[in-house]
Amino acid sequence: MKRNRVYLAVLLCLPALAVWGVLWFMGTGALMGPREVTDCLGPAFNSGAQSFAQWPLLPDAPTLEPLVRLLLDSPEFFVLFWNTCFQVFAQLAGQLLVGAPAAWAFSRLRFPGRRFLFGVYIVLMLLPFQVTMVPHYLVLDWLGLIDTPWSIIWPGVFSTFPVFIMAKGFDAVPRSMLEAASLDGAGYGRTFFYIGLPLGMPGILSALVLGFLEGWNAVEQPMTFLKNPSNWPLSLYLPQVAESELSLAMVSGLIALTPAVLIFLFGQKYLELGIQASGLKE
Amino acid sequence: MRWKKEKGKKGEADAAALFLAPSLAGLTVFLFVPFAQTVYRSFTDALGQHSVGWSNYRSVLKNSAFLLAASNTAKFLAVCVPCLLAVSLFLALCVRALRPGGKYLKTTFLLPMALPVASIVVLWKALFSQNGILNGLLAAAGAEPVDFMGTDAAFWVLILTYLWKNSGYDMILWLAGLDGIPDSLYEAAQVDGAGKGQMFVRITLPQLLPTLGLVAVLSLLNMFKVFREAYLVAGSYPHESIYLLQHLFNNWFLAMDLGRLSAAAILVALALLVIVLPLQSVLRGEDGA
Numbered sequence: 001m002k003r004n005r006v007y008l009a010v011l012l013c014l015p016a017l018a019v020w021g022v023l024w025f026m027g028t029g030a031l032m033g034p035r036e037v038t039d040c041l042g043p044a045f046n047s048g049a050q051s052f053a054q055w056p057l058l059p060d061a062p063t064l065e066p067l068v069r070l071l072l073d074s075p076e077f078f079v080l081f082w083n084t085c086f087q088v089f090a091q092l093a094g095q096l097l098v099g100a101p102a103a104w105a106f107s108r109l110r111f112p113g114r115r116f117l118f119g120v121y122i123v124l125m126l127l128p129f130q131v132t133m134v135p136h137y138l139v140l141d142w143l144g145l146i147d148t149p150w151s152i153i154w155p156g157v158f159s160t161f162p163v164f165i166m167a168k169g170f171d172a173v174p175r176s177m178l179e180a181a182s183l184d185g186a187g188y189g190r191t192f193f194y195i196g197l198p199l200g201m202p203g204i205l206s207a208l209v210l211g212f213l214e215g216w217n218a219v220e221q222p223m224t225f226l227k228n229p230s231n232w233p234l235s236l237y238l239p240q241v242a243e244s245e246l247s248l249a250m251v252s253g254l255i256a257l258t259p260a261v262l263i264f265l266f267g268q269k270y271l272e273l274g275i276q277a278s279g280l281k282e
Numbered sequence: 283m284r285w286k287k288e289k290g291k292k293g294e295a296d297a298a299a300l301f302l303a304p305s306l307a308g309l310t311v312f313l314f315v316p317f318a319q320t321v322y323r324s325f326t327d328a329l330g331q332h333s334v335g336w337s338n339y340r341s342v343l344k345n346s347a348f349l350l351a352a353s354n355t356a357k358f359l360a361v362c363v364p365c366l367l368a369v370s371l372f373l374a375l376c377v378r379a380l381r382p383g384g385k386y387l388k389t390t391f392l393l394p395m396a397l398p399v400a401s402i403v404v405l406w407k408a409l410f411s412q413n414g415i416l417n418g419l420l421a422a423a424g425a426e427p428v429d430f431m432g433t434d435a436a437f438w439v440l441i442l443t444y445l446w447k448n449s450g451y452d453m454i455l456w457l458a459g460l461d462g463i464p465d466s467l468y469e470a471a472q473v474d475g476a477g478k479g480q481m482f483v484r485i486t487l488p489q490l491l492p493t494l495g496l497v498a499v500l501s502l503l504n505m506f507k508v509f510r511e512a513y514l515v516a517g518s519y520p521h522e523s524i525y526l527l528q529h530l531f532n533n534w535f536l537a538m539d540l541g542r543l544s545a546a547a548i549l550v551a552l553a554l555l556v557i558v559l560p561l562q563s564v565l566r567g568e569d570g571a
Contacts, residue, residue, distance in 0.1 A: 005380060009387075012376050016390045018446055022397065025405050041404070043413040052418025053408050102305035111298040124313060126558060128506030130527050131551045133535070134323070134544050135316035158308035188297035217398050219510045220528060224535060238400035239517070246404065253401035264396035268389060275454040278500060 025055065026257060029250035030067055032059040037247040045246070066251045077252060084233040084256075087152045087222075088215035092208055094157030100204060103166035104196050108173060109188070118167075121160040129220045140225060151225035152233075156215060162207035168277035169203010170196060206274030209267040216260050324544035338545035348546060350522060351530040354437075358508065358526070362441055363501050367494070369445055370452030377453065378460055388457075392450035399510045406515050410439055436521040443511045448504060452497050459493030460486070499558060 029037060036059060044053035070077055105111070106118050136155050137146070145151045173196060181191045197204070222236050229237070234256045238249065264271065323330050324338055342348050373391055377384035409415050410430040417427035430439050463486065471481050509528035512520055520529065527550065534543045 008376055009380060009383070012373075012380070012387055015373070015449075016387060019390050019393050022394075022402055022405060026401065029404075041408045044408040044411040044415065046413070052413050052421060053411070053415050054418050055408070055415055098304045098308060101301040105298040105301035109294050109298040109301065111295040114298075117302075124309070126503050126554075127551065128503065128554070130506060130531055131547050131554070132313070133531060134320045134540065134547045135313060137535070137540075138319050138323070139312055139316040154308075155312055158305065158312050160305075160309070163305065188294070188301075192301070213396055217400075217510065219399060219513055220507075223513075224532065235398060235400040238398075239403045239513070249404045253404060256398050257401040260396045260398055261393070264393065268392070271392070272454050275451055276458045278455075 026250070026254050028056075028059050030254040031062040031064070032066075032247065032250070033061060033063045034066060034245075034247035036060055037250055041246050066247045067254075070248065070251045070255070074248075077255075079230065080232060080234050080237050081255070083149065083231060084216065084235070087149050087156075087218075087233055088212060090149070090153045091156035091215050092211050094153065095159065095162040095207065095211055096204065098157055099162040099207065100166055100197070100200075101192065103163045103203075104170055104192050104200070106163070107167040107170035108175070108178060108196065121163055125160040125164055133220075133224060137224070146225055147227050147231065149226075149231060152218065152221050155221070156211075159211075162211055165207040165210065165274050165277050166200065166203045169206060169273075170200040172203070173199045202270060202273055203277065205267065205270040206277060209263060209271045210274045212263050212267075213260060213271075320544045320547060323540055324548050326541055328539050328541050330540065334541065338541045339549070342542055342545045342549060345542075347525070347530050347533070351525055351527045354523065354525055355506075355527050358437075358440070359502060359505055362444055362505060362508075363498060365441065366445055366448060366452055366501050367497060370449045370497070371456050371490075373449055373453045374456035374460060378457065388450075388453070391453055394447045395450050397447075399513075406443070410515060431516055432521055434521075434523045436516060437523040439515055440508065440512055440524050443515060444505075444508050447511065448501075451504070452501060455497045455500070456490070456493060459490050459497075462493075463489045502557065503554075 032040075040055055041053050043051050106114065106121070132155070136151075140146050140151045140154070145154065177195060177199075178191055181195055186194070217235060218233065219235055222231075222233050226232055226236070234252070238253060238256060325333055325335065326338075327334050373387075377388045377391070380387065407414070411417075412427065412429055412432070414430070416430070420427055428435055430436060467485050467489070468481060471485060476484070506527075509526050512524050512526055512529070516524060518529070518532070527546075531543065531546065534546070
């Protein structure tokens with residue numbers, strides 16, 4: 001029995017290596033000098049090369065120089081980093097302001113047409129970008145928002161997925177508590193603020209963590225709606241930088257990855273809750 | 283008493299309307315109205331001025347690029363959904379078998395979901411290009427190098443990338459499903475002398491059926507985001523084996539061919555509706571209580 005567990009653990013290390021290896025590559029790559037990165041990876045980006053790209057386990061001469069250079073004297077990089085942050089956090093704030101009350105209504109209030117409307121929200125949340133792209137373009141163009149950060153933010157704010165996840169979280173708030181509050185004379189607004197929000201926090205955090213990862217990774221939306229590279233988020237810019245300056249690509253890749261990994265590590269509990277909620281029956 | 287209750291109920295509906303108002307207003311502006319407009323545009327020319335009947339739809343369905351993209355997407359779904367379901371179920375079972383140490387593995391398998399596609403684009407190019415790391419290893423082992431991104435192999439690179447990135451999500455769903463199976467079932471089976479394999483086939487698999495439907499629907503819909511990975515491994519102009527609907531949509535969008543684009547979007551929506559509507563009860567549950 002014990003031995004079986006060991007075998008299993010060893011077997012699972014193989015797929016796990018595919019994850020750790022990527023992190024290792026990102027970490028070591030950011031510690032390499034520009035020349036070493038080019039020596040190692042150059043052939044892969046030059047189809048006429050005679051040799052193959054390779055990757056050492058450890059950098060020959062570890063240096064923080066590329067990282068320092070990126071952080072201290074690349075203002076353009078900060079513009080992109082800020083673009084990403086602004087687009088992501090504005091979306092999250094909007095999802096919270098608009099989505100949380102809507103989720104509360106779906107979860108804890110009774111009104112005619114509730115089931116039908118919630119069904120509509122579910123269908124909308126399931127629509128892929130390919131389907132919503134034209135409608136979004138039409139309205140953004142009409143509002144004159146194309147090529148501004150708001151073309152990414154507004155459609156994200158009214159995404160119905162966070163409403164769905166938050167509603168699942170609010171389902172955990174006991175009705176008896178709401179009845180007690182109403183007997184004590186608390187109105188619907190007070191009940192929402194003082195009972196719903198605190199008790200529904202796990203669901204809200206789940207929605208925010210999932211929303212953060214989604215926004216931080218956005219590729220399709222900015223690619224379609226942002227023409228001017230000065231508005232681009234990191235996720236669009238990084239694939240372009242790759243070929244011209246490999247060392248820069250490695251460090252900026254690491255910096256783009258860090259917030260996402262931190263949110264993942266600290267929010268993993270809520271991330272898992274959120275994924276489970278996406279699968280819970282109503 | 284009765285009168286009071288009715289009044290309370292009416293107030294509740296009013297409150298709900300207030301709570302829902304911002305969300306509904308936004309959806310009206312950003313989805314409902316423009317969606318209706320999209321349906322309208324699918325019957326007009328590129329500038330939206332003249333009605334052209336069904337000709338946009340005819341032109342989309344005859345377009346070779348659309349057919350290629352649609353069939354690639356369908357092929358991708360057909361291969362990837364079963365693979366993803368199997369791999370993630372396997373991972374979930376292993377992680378559970380290794381409890382409590384399995385939680386580190388769980389974190390590991392979930393992590394790729396958080397890694398930004400853009401950050402690892404260099405690694406993917408370094409791994410899979412013609413003079414890349416993998417071909418270096420193949421050459422060292424005496425094998426012929428493979429042109430991963432320039433041949434049909436690109437399709438499989440995309441599948442692997444997708445599995446790498448998304449198995450963790452499904453694994454969490456399976457784990458929740460596995461946690462929902464009552465221990466008493468296994469205990470009873472053990473008393474009856476059932477073996478491990480028997481218990482898996484007779485108890486675990488049937489009990490996981492509801493989860494299966496759900497994981498399948500979510501995987502199917504998440505699969506449309508695979509464009510990110512395709513863009514990651516191959517940029518805007520990939521090998522034709524991974525030319526997906528999103529690539530086509532981007533091209534038509536750049537050409538501002540809105541009539542055809544609208545028609546294509548409606549067709550994709552209809553295709554999805556046909557697949558998902560029968561399965562929608564899976565997500566909603568039988569009874570909303």
